[in-house]
Amino acid sequence: MRRWSAALAVAAVVLAAGCSSGGGDGDGAASGEPVKLRFLSLAWQKESITANKQLVDEWNKANPKIQVEYVQGSWDNVNDQLVTSFEAGDAPDVIHDDSPALSGFAARGFLLDLSSSLPSELKSDIPQAAWDTVTFGDGKGGQGVYGVPFLQESQVLYANKKLLDASGARMPTPDEPWTWDEFAEATKKMTKSGAYGVAWPMKSPVNKVLTLGLNFGGTFFTTEGGKTRVKVGAEEREVLSRIHDQLYKDKSADPSALGMGTADPLPGFFGGKYAIVPAGVYLRQQVAEQAPDGFEWVTLPPLKGVTAEQGATSQTLSVAADSKHAQEAVKFISFFLNGPNQAKLAKGDWLLPTSTSAAADPAMTQKENFWDVATASAKNLVVAPYLKVDGYDEWKSKVATPALQEYFADKISLDEVAKRLVEEGDKVLERYGR
Amino acid sequence: MTLTAARPAGTRRRPARSRSGGRETFLLLLPALVPVLVLSVGPLLYGILLAFTDARSGRNTETSFVGLANFGDLLADGDFWESFRIGMVWAVSVTVLQFLASLGLALLLNQDLRLRGFARVLALVPWAMPPVVIGLMWRLVYHPDAGILNAVLGTDVDWLNDFSVALPAVILVGVWMGMPQTTVVLLAGLQNVPKELYEAAGVDGAGVWRRFWNITLPQLRPVIVAITSLDFVWNINQFSLVYVLTQGGPGGRTRLPMLFAYEEAFRYGFFGYAATLGVAITIVVLAVLGLYLWRQMREAD
Structure with a gap:
């Protein structure tokens, strides 16, 4: 055979x-x-x-x-x-x-x-x-x-310095990062006609949501007796609903950025349409190289929920x-x-x-291009539970990606997305447990 | 000497000779048959066999026969049937639109236009391009920021990532890609329609529309049946175009059945189940096609 x-x-x-x-x-x-x-x-x-x-x-x-x-x-x-x-x-x-x-x-x-x-x-x-x-x-x-x-890679925030200063929001530091509440406040203040506080590029939403979910202790998977199941409880819902609120309640996030890949909001970011773009530290390269002359940007440290932990x-x-x-x-x-x-x-x-x-290499901690902020964020990285889940890839592409995309597009409710992630997800994971 | 002696015997033993001739024919066919058996029939049978096992990717996996279990899973697999529905929408709409557009183009190219030869060559261009190149080219056309489509229309649509627009956008590319074959076949058919029929109809005072409906279409009928059924089979089995354009996204809205089967095998490693999907798709396509051809034949009688 x-x-x-x-x-x-x-x-x-x-x-x-x-x-x-x-x-x-x-x-x-x-x-x-x-x-x-x-x-x-x-x-x-x-x-x-x-x-x-x-x-x-x-x-x-x-x-x-x-x-x-x-x-x-x-x-x-x-x-x-x-x-x-x-x-x-x-x-x-x-x-x-x-x-x-x-x-x-x-x-x-x-x-x-x-x-x-x-x-x-x-x-x-x-x-x-x-x-x-x-x-x-x-x-x-x-x-x-x-x-x-x-x-x-850790997830940080890229901010337009001029808009950030004008908003009067506190400048976060690696030791005292923004909480999600402060982040929501700041993006609300930075939202004006034709300009949004934040752009969430959610073409591939799953890894982003799962890694940020750890901020509130959301693990999305539990293993009991050798059997792994999907879990979407109160902790997991925090980040989901906070992003959703920015999109549809505060209206501080641009819904038309949802279909974008990570680097796609950059033209809007340089043009002042988006004050903040959340993305991985590697995006600094594109920001640094493509930013027009005179454009001032900063890298803000990772957000903090209960903790600032992110999935590594x-x-x-x-x-x-x-x-x-x-x-x-x-x-x-x-x-x-x-x-x-x-x-x-x-x-x-x-x-x-x-x-x-x-x-410890000096190049990794220099101020230029915010290597210091990026390197400091490494201390927040912990092992993400989903890494160990056999069948995660299938769950991600068949269940989680469409469900999260529909949720962020406001087509289904939080309860519905949670139900789909769990019920359809458990069915997928079952195949791998056989 | 032997020749003359053998001759009368040979005439009497004709059946035996033709039998040995059959063996020779078989030997002569062998070089052609071997590749067909090895490269086509063999893998096909192997694929069907695989559909009844639980073969999985891995170095330390054991494969065993599971009977119809895969088919049972298949019936309960909502994701697959959703993908199958998308596949049918795709195949039917591409085939129909392709046919209509190609018929129009073929009629046009059949007219006595200036530069007709040049226009006919132009119409063939998409045929010369591999699907992957077509996919890459259209991805640029559809690009939300740099794409020519948004620039021309003045819109700001992310064609391939929008839940409702992605499938129609991909269908459009499918139509564009398949038009040359269909056009050429229809054009050949048009050129076989006897001119006398049109002349006779003209004498009877039939208009352009009347002539098209009562002469061109009935005369083309066998060609139309052949090319639409072939198109349907090609389209439902389409893989490379969608793989390059969207990889089945957004959220599975363009995940054609073949792409689904590919992912089962080469992404998740369920070879047995993927083979089952292949067999099931073949059965359904054959059934649909059989029904269509049977109806066409009956109407033709």
Whole structure:
């Protein structure tokens, strides 16, 4: 029966034609030829691709015996691509992905458990909270570490400085961030004819809502007796209803921004149409580069509900279980993600490094482009419960995305959205529990 | 010597010879048959077989036969039937609109226009483009800020992300993409309509509309039946265009059945269930098509 899925996978690969082949000369090392590793990178910002390629070149020069080939992938379809190449046994040796995707791959046995093979200096350089985002069940009752977390993202606010000053709202600091109430007040004050206090780009609402939900202790999932269920109680409803209120009660948020992707409100932000845009720290790059001359902007620290906690998802590097050169792959990862290199990668992607030594790099705490605010927000990151849910991806795309989009478009009520998330969600999760 | 001796025997044993001829024919066919069997029939049977198992993605999964359990799940799967409904809306409206638009275009190109050859080539251009390129091109056309459509209409609509506009917007692209084939086939059909019929009708004093209704359409009928049924099959099986344009979004409003099956297999890893979806779609398409062709045949008699 196992052979079946292999045959299907071969057919699938022929169909998908998305995966490169070859490069697997298994006994190359023994015969003195260099070992060849393929490294699937998902870097997409120009600076980040440059940083990645530079590090690969540096490694290749220093290690003639282990040659790494840089393979460009894309976030849009990486997981589809990986499913086919894993099934075909032809996955890249070193895989760049993010922690939400790892749980499913780990449970299916596609990834190598790194817990025993990582060097101790890398282990101790990255705090336990980050390791927790890549620790998953192996599908056979055990636990393992299935990737090395290296870049993290937190949700901050981008504000138009002129409008913010004019509103008279208190300037928040990392030690004393705005509460959601203060945020609602400030956006109300900044809403004038033709200008909105805030734009919520909600094209992909689920991760945003789930990570901010933790501000009020909303976990969205509970596990009892080994069975995971969706939960939408009072805590989960806080952020949902607060955003909804801004849209339809305070009318301080622009409903026409709802269909936008994260970077889409920027033209409106630069034009003074939106005073505040909530987004991940990486958006600083686009803001800094695209802002017109004379446009003053600030990065505000994450909002606080009961806590300022947000769900951490990390970008990760993993090793394929089928890799013929796992040891070499781990060596490469250890080099690629050491402190100084993480600082380079973080700078390239405008994200937060997990490495404590990289976070101490002066470049990570400078005032320019609000690196200090961004880096300070890393302390709010905790492991989001949804990371560990098998079937989260299907729940997200089939149930949660449409339900949340309809809720924010004011087509269904809070009770209805809660009911759908739970009832349809439990049905989805049941398939994975079988 | 042997030749002359064999001849009378050969004439008597004609059935035997033709049997051995059959074997030769089979041998000659083999090079053509093998690829068909290996690349087409084999995977098809394998897919059908898979539909009765619980095959899942994973290194340490075990696959076993589950009988009709997948089909039971399918009947209860509201998401799939919603996707199937969208697929039917898509396939029927694309096929109908495609047919109407192509018929108009074919009639136009059949006229004795200036630069007719050039116009005919132009009408074929979309055919030369792969669906992925068409998808990318139209994504630019529909882009909310930089798109030409909003610029021309002076609107501010996010065509591909609006819950109510996305499906019609995608249907429009589908119509545009499929028009060349349909136009060419209809044009060929139009050129086969005997001129004498029009002349005779003209003598009887029939107007343009009358001639179209009573001569052109009945004469085209076999062509119309053939091309609309082919279009319907192509359209319901459409994947790449929607995958590039919307990936099934917003909120599943453009998730065609094929896209749904793809996601089941390659996103969530349920290979067995995805195969069931494929089989079910095939059965339903065959049923719809059979009904349509049967009615057309009966009316033609």
